[in-house]
Amino acid sequence: xxxxxxxxxxxxxxxxxxxxxxxxxxxxxxxxxxxxxxxxxxxxxxxxxxxxxxxxxxxxxxxxxxxxxxxxxxxxxxxxxxxxxxxxxxxxxxxxxxxxxxxxxxxxxxxxxxxxxxxxxxxxxxxxxxxxxxxxxxxxxxxxxxxxxxxxxxxxxxxxxxxxxxxxxxxxxxxxxxxxxxxxxxxxxxxxxxxxxxxxxxxxxxxxxxxxxxxxxxxxxxxxxxxxxxxxxxxxxxxxxxxxxxxxxxxxxxxxxxxxxxxxxxxxxxxxxxxxxxxxxxxxxxxxxxxxxxxxxxxxxxxxxxxxxxxxxxxxxxxxxxxxxx
Amino acid sequence: xxxxxxxxxxxxxxxxxxxxxxxxxxxxxxxxxxxxxxxxxxxxxxxxxxxxxxxxxxxxxxxxxxxxxxxxxxxxxxxxxxxxxxxxxxxxxxxxxxxxxxxxxxxxxxxxxxxxxxxxxxxxxxxxxxxxxxxxxxxxxxxxxxxxxxxxxxxxxxxxxxxxxxxxxxxxxxxxxxxxxxxxxxxxxxxxxxxxxxxxxxxxxxxxxxxxxxxxxxxxxxxxxxxxxxxxxxxxxxxxxxxxxxxxxxxxxxxxxxxxxxxxxxxxxxxxxxxxxxxxxxxxxxxxxxxxxxxxxxxxxxxxxxxxxxxxxxxxxxxxxxxx
Numbered sequence: 001x002x003x004x005x006x007x008x009x010x011x012x013x014x015x016x017x018x019x020x021x022x023x024x025x026x027x028x029x030x031x032x033x034x035x036x037x038x039x040x041x042x043x044x045x046x047x048x049x050x051x052x053x054x055x056x057x058x059x060x061x062x063x064x065x066x067x068x069x070x071x072x073x074x075x076x077x078x079x080x081x082x083x084x085x086x087x088x089x090x091x092x093x094x095x096x097x098x099x100x101x102x103x104x105x106x107x108x109x110x111x112x113x114x115x116x117x118x119x120x121x122x123x124x125x126x127x128x129x130x131x132x133x134x135x136x137x138x139x140x141x142x143x144x145x146x147x148x149x150x151x152x153x154x155x156x157x158x159x160x161x162x163x164x165x166x167x168x169x170x171x172x173x174x175x176x177x178x179x180x181x182x183x184x185x186x187x188x189x190x191x192x193x194x195x196x197x198x199x200x201x202x203x204x205x206x207x208x209x210x211x212x213x214x215x216x217x218x219x220x221x222x223x224x225x226x227x228x229x230x231x232x233x234x235x236x237x238x239x240x241x242x243x244x245x246x247x248x249x250x251x252x253x254x255x256x257x258x259x260x261x262x263x264x265x266x267x268x269x270x271x272x273x274x275x276x277x278x279x280x281x282x283x284x285x286x287x288x289x290x291x292x293x294x295x296x297x298x299x300x301x302x303x304x305x306x307x308x309x310x311x312x313x314x315x316x317x318x319x320x321x322x323x324x325x326x
Numbered sequence: 327x328x329x330x331x332x333x334x335x336x337x338x339x340x341x342x343x344x345x346x347x348x349x350x351x352x353x354x355x356x357x358x359x360x361x362x363x364x365x366x367x368x369x370x371x372x373x374x375x376x377x378x379x380x381x382x383x384x385x386x387x388x389x390x391x392x393x394x395x396x397x398x399x400x401x402x403x404x405x406x407x408x409x410x411x412x413x414x415x416x417x418x419x420x421x422x423x424x425x426x427x428x429x430x431x432x433x434x435x436x437x438x439x440x441x442x443x444x445x446x447x448x449x450x451x452x453x454x455x456x457x458x459x460x461x462x463x464x465x466x467x468x469x470x471x472x473x474x475x476x477x478x479x480x481x482x483x484x485x486x487x488x489x490x491x492x493x494x495x496x497x498x499x500x501x502x503x504x505x506x507x508x509x510x511x512x513x514x515x516x517x518x519x520x521x522x523x524x525x526x527x528x529x530x531x532x533x534x535x536x537x538x539x540x541x542x543x544x545x546x547x548x549x550x551x552x553x554x555x556x557x558x559x560x561x562x563x564x565x566x567x568x569x570x571x572x573x574x575x576x577x578x579x580x581x582x583x584x585x586x587x588x589x590x591x592x593x594x595x596x597x598x599x600x601x602x603x604x605x606x607x608x609x610x611x612x613x614x615x616x617x618x619x620x621x622x623x624x625x626x627x628x629x630x631x632x633x634x635x636x637x638x639x640x641x642x643x644x645x646x647x648x649x650x
Binding site for chain 1: 361362363413414419421422423424425426427439440441442443472473475476477503504505506510511512576577581582638639640641643644645648
C-alpha cells in the first residue's frame with residue numbers, strides 16, 4: 001500500500017511498541033496531539049498514557065530521562081520537536097548517552113532513540129531548518145541514521161529501536177508528506193551501517209543521504225538522458241558508522257566522486273568521506289572528489305536566500321557535468 | 327497609582343497596533359502572501375503594552391517566538407517588521423531572520439527568539455551589563471509558561487537574584503506550551519510561586535488588564551532601578567489563535583482546546599476592557615480612542631505597502647553578516 005514517509009515512521013512506532021513492551025514514547029506534544037507533525041498519531045489511543053508521554057518543553061530532560069530509562073532496560077524513543085532544538089539536549093546526548101557504555105567498562109547499555117525532524121526548504125528560518133547531523137557524526141558510541149525513502153524510514157527506525165546503542169534518527173521534515181512509496185506491510189528492518197545503491201552507473205559516483213537523495217536522482221536521470229552519463233547514486237542511509245566499503249567500492253568503480261548533502265559544506269560529513277576516499281582509493285581516482293552542500297552560512301528566512309543556500313538539482317547537475325568533464 | 331492620560335493613550339495605541347498588526351499577519355499567512363510560519367499574540371496585547379509602558383527607551387527587552395507584540399510595544403516600526411516578515415531587504419534583519427528573529431537594538435529590543443527559554447540568560451546578561459556600567463537601565467524578559475520548565479529559567483532567576491540584577495522576568499502564561507496544556511506538564515499552577523525558590527518577589531497579575539500590568543511593572547521597574555533586584559511577574563492571559571497560524575490544516579480545528587474555552591477568553595478582550603474603563607471613568611472620550619484606531623489603520627496600510635514594495639534580498643547577500 002502506498003504510504004508517506006511520516007506514515008512509515010508512525011507505522012514503525014506502532015509495530016515496535018506492539019512487539020516490545022519496553023518501547024515507549026516521550027516528547028513535546030507527542031501524546032494528546034500525536035506530535036506537532038503527526039508522527040506519533042494514534043499511539044496514545046493504542047498504548048495508553050504510561051507508554052506515550054507528553055513532556056514539558058525541556059529538551060535536556062527529555063533525552064536525559066530517556067537515558068535513565070534506557071539503562072534500566074527500557075527502550076525509549078524520544079522526540080526533539082525540531083532537530084534545531086537538539087542543541088538544548090547536546091550534553092545529554094554527547095556526554096551522557098554516547099559515553100555511557102564506555103565509561104562503565106561495558107557494564108551498561110543505552111538503547112535510546114532520539115528522533116529529530118531536520119532540514120530546510122520550508123522557510124522556517126534559522127532555528128527551524130537545521131541539519132545538525134555533523135555535530136554527532138564524530139562522537140564514538142552514537143549511531144546516526146538519516147533515511148531518504150519511505151521504506152528506510154520504517155526499516156531504519158525499527159533497527160534503531162532494537163539497537164543496543166543510542167541512535168540519533170534524523171527524519172527530513174520536507175519529505176514527510178512529499179514522497180510516497182509502496183510500503184510492504186509487516187515486519188522488516190533496514191540494517192544500520194549499510195549504504196544502498198539507488199542507481200547503478202559507471203561514469204561517476206554521487207554519494208548522498210536524506211533530503212538530497214531526491215534531487216540527486218533527478219540530476220542523475222537528466223544527465224543520463226541529455227549527456228549519456230551513467231551516474232551511480234549511493235544513499236548512505238547511516239552516517240555513523242559509515243559504510244566505508246560501499247563508499248570505497250563506488251569510488252574505485254567510477255574514479256570520480258561527487259558528495260551531496262543539505263548540511264553545510266564545512267565540517268559536513270562530505271569532508272570525512274572525501275578524506276576516506278583520498279586515503280584509501282587515491283590510485284583509482286580520475287579527478288578530485290567534489291562536494292555540493294549548503295553554503296557556509298545560516299539558513300536565512302527569505303525564500304530567495306534560502307534557495308541560494310541549499311543545494312538543488314541545478315547545482316548538482318552543474319557539479320556532475322563539471323566533474324565528468326574533468 | 328495615578329496613570330497620566332498620555333500613558334493611557336500610549337498603552338491603548340500599543341494594544342491597537344498589536345491587534346491590527348497581528349490580525350493582518352494572520353490573514354496574510356492564511357492567504358500564503360507571507361512565507362514560513364508565524365505565531366501571533368492576539369488576546370495577549372495587554373501584557374506587552376503594560377510592561378513596555380513602564381520602560382523607557384534605554385531599557386531593554388528580550389522576546390520570544392511569539393514576539394511581534396513585545397517589539398511593537400517597545401516602539402518597533404510596523405513597516406520594517408512587516409518587511410522582515412515578508413522576507414524583504416527593507417526588513418529589520420534584511421530578510422534573514424523573519425518573524426521569529428526581529429531585533430532593533432536602537433530601541434533596546436534585543437531580539438525575538440525561536441528557541442524556547444533562550445532569552446532568559448540573555449536578558450540576565452543585559453541586566454548585568456547595566457549593573458557593571460553603573461547605569462540604571464532595566465531589562466524586561468518576556469517568556470511563556472512553557473519556557474518556565476526549561477533549565478535556563480531557573481539558572482537565570484537564581485543568578486539574577488544572587489547579583490540583584492535589574493531584570494524583570496515576565497511570564498506570559500497563556501495556559502499552553504505550544505499544544506500541550508500547561509497543567510499537564512507543570513508542577514505548579516502559578517508560575518509566580520517559582521520566584522520563591524530563588525528568593526525574589528513573584529507577582530501574579532491579570533494579564534488582560536493593561537492598567538494592572540502597568541502598575542505591577544512600574545513597581546518592579548522601580549525596584550530594579552533602585553538596585554533591589556529582579557521581580558518575576560506572571561501575566562495570566564490567553565492566545566485566541568493557534569500556536570502557529572495554519573495549524574488546523576495539519577491538526578484539525580480545536581485539536582487541543584475547545585471552542586467554548588477560546589470564546590470565553592474573547593469575552594475578556596483587553597482592548598474592549600480598557601475602552602469600557604475609559605468610558606466608565608470618563609478618562610478618555612471615545613472619539614480620541616477612535617482617532618488612534620484610524621491612525622493605526624493608516625500606519626498598517628503604509629507598512630504593508632512598504633513591505634510589498636521592498637525588494638527581495640539578492641543571492642549575493644547570502645553570506646553577508648556571518649562575521650563582524
